Amino acid sequence: MRTEKICTKRAEQSAVVCRKRVFASVLAPMRAALLGGGGIVFTDSNVFGLYQRQLKTYLAEVPVFVMEAGERHKNEQTLFALLGAMREAGLRRNSTLIALGGGVVGDIGGLAASLYMRGIDCIQVPTTLLAQVDSSVGGKTAVDFGGVKNLIGAFKQPKAVYADPAFFKTLPRRELRCGLGEIVKHGALSAPLFEKLFGAADLFDLGFLARIVPENIAFKADIVRRDPFEKGLRKCLNLGHTTGHAIELHSELSHGECVLWGLLFESRLAQKYCKADAAFAESLASLCFRVLESAQTPPLDGLQCARLDKKNAAAETVVLTVPVAAGKYELLQLPYSRYEEEIVKIKEELQ
Numbered sequence: 041m042r043t044e045k046i047c048t049k050r051a052e053q054s055a056v057v058c059r060k061r062v063f064a065s066v067l068a069p070m071r072a073a074l075l076g077g078g079g080i081v082f083t084d085s086n087v088f089g090l091y092q093r094q095l096k097t098y099l100a101e102v103p104v105f106v107m108e109a110g111e112r113h114k115n116e117q118t119l120f121a122l123l124g125a126m127r128e129a130g131l132r133r134n135s136t137l138i139a140l141g142g143g144v145v146g147d148i149g150g151l152a153a154s155l156y157m158r159g160i161d162c163i164q165v166p167t168t169l170l171a172q173v174d175s176s177v178g179g180k181t182a183v184d185f186g187g188v189k190n191l192i193g194a195f196k197q198p199k200a201v202y203a204d205p206a207f208f209k210t211l212p213r214r215e216l217r218c219g220l221g222e223i224v225k226h227g228a229l230s231a232p233l234f235e236k237l238f239g240a241a242d243l244f245d246l247g248f249l250a251r252i253v254p255e256n257i258a259f260k261a262d263i264v265r266r267d268p269f270e271k272g273l274r275k276c277l278n279l280g281h282t283t284g285h286a287i288e289l290h291s292e293l294s295h296g297e298c299v300l301w302g303l304l305f306e307s308r309l310a311q312k313y314c315k316a317d318a319a320f321a322e323s324l325a326s327l328c329f330r331v332l333e334s335a336q337t338p339p340l341d342g343l344q345c346a347r348l349d350k351k352n353a354a355a356e357t358v359v360l361t362v363p364v365a366a367g368k369y370e371l372l373q374l375p376y377s378r379y380e381e382e383i384v385k386i387k388e389e390l391q
């Protein structure tokens with residue numbers, strides 16, 4: 041068992057714990073406290089389908105609210121339906137919401153917990169690889185609104201996060217790839233992690249993933265601890281994301297797959313504009329392709345969206361966080377027209 045503590049300036053403290061057999065060891069002992077308005081479990085239809093037997097066994101009679109699975113339900117309707125269910129269940133100020141699911145459940149559950157009676161405790165039990173290494177750590181919560189991703193949200197540190205590798209057994213390979221996208225990003229920012237990833241015989245091996253998750257949580261938790269409200273350092277976690285998000289808006293690829301392509305494109309830009317280490321760029325590219333398991337370059341129809349990225353400081357300028365060497369990154373600012381020209385050229389080179 042490994043515990044990371046995140047203590048923010050608002051004196052909220054949050055523990056991230058890697059814990060096996062989470063139903064029996066963590067949730068069952070909480071059952072009595074969760075009954076009679078003490079708490080609610082929030083999950084999605086897929087996770088409920090897969091784990092309802094455990095919910096029945098270990099949390100019998102604790103109210104469960106199930107949302108339809110999928111990012112398109114990460115909206116204000118689901119948020120308010122959940123808040124309604126919390127009221128129906130008679131939750132009080134000292135009640136607890138347990139978010140059992142991937143990043144969608146975690147983001148909505150965290151936001152509902154921050155709003156209900158001006159804030160109740162939230163415990164995150166992330167069930168996807170992405171949620172364990174990324175979205176459940178750091179206290180960012182949100183729903184999409186008016187076609188804009190994560191427009192309405194809040195910082196809400198969960199009381200605790202319990203990450204159990206047993207959930208990976210039911211995850212489709214594509215969801216593993218999605219989480220691996222963020223793991224490779226962490227690797228680009230941390231030389232020791234990069235070495236482990238590069239040396240791994242099978243990046244999708246569940247045993248390997250179980251070993252690498254605590255290290256990823258520790259890495260992200262350390263950054264969040266030092267910059268909980270994303271004033272500076274935490275922006276390094278946007279590595280590969282400007283181009284990744286722009287690709288994501290107009291493609292069928294998952295978030296993690298788009299991040300991997302973002303890393304590939306932006307590492308080439310870093311070689312040209314930031315004198316990035318060529319050997320590192322080559323290793324990073326080979327790692328990205330091992331996870332992508334496809335060399336089919338993505339469509340760039342959404343590239344214009346990079347113009348609207350939150351990090352941009354001036355009109356028609358794109359600011360990117362780019363990888364320059366193992367564990368090192370730089371901020372690169374380019375006029376949008378030059379950025380677009382270069383990305384199109386890189387796509388041709390990669391084809």
Ligand SMILES: NC(=O)c1ccc[n+]([C@@H]2O[C@H](COP(=O)([O-])OP(=O)(O)OC[C@H]3O[C@@H](n4cnc5c(N)ncnc54)[C@H](O)[C@@H]3O)[C@@H](O)[C@H]2O)c1
Binds near residue numbers: 168
């Ligand atoms: N808050 C943050 O800091 C942060 C960071 C990164 C991403 N996010 C958000 O996270 C979301 C993406 O998270 P995600 O990739 O976990 O998506 P998700 O929650 O939609 O889960 C992906 C799919 O896997 C299913 N699933 C979940 N656990 C499973 C399991 N153990 N076995 C089988 N299937 C399972 C889900 O039902 C869903 O169909 C996005 O909305 C993104 O904006 C938030």
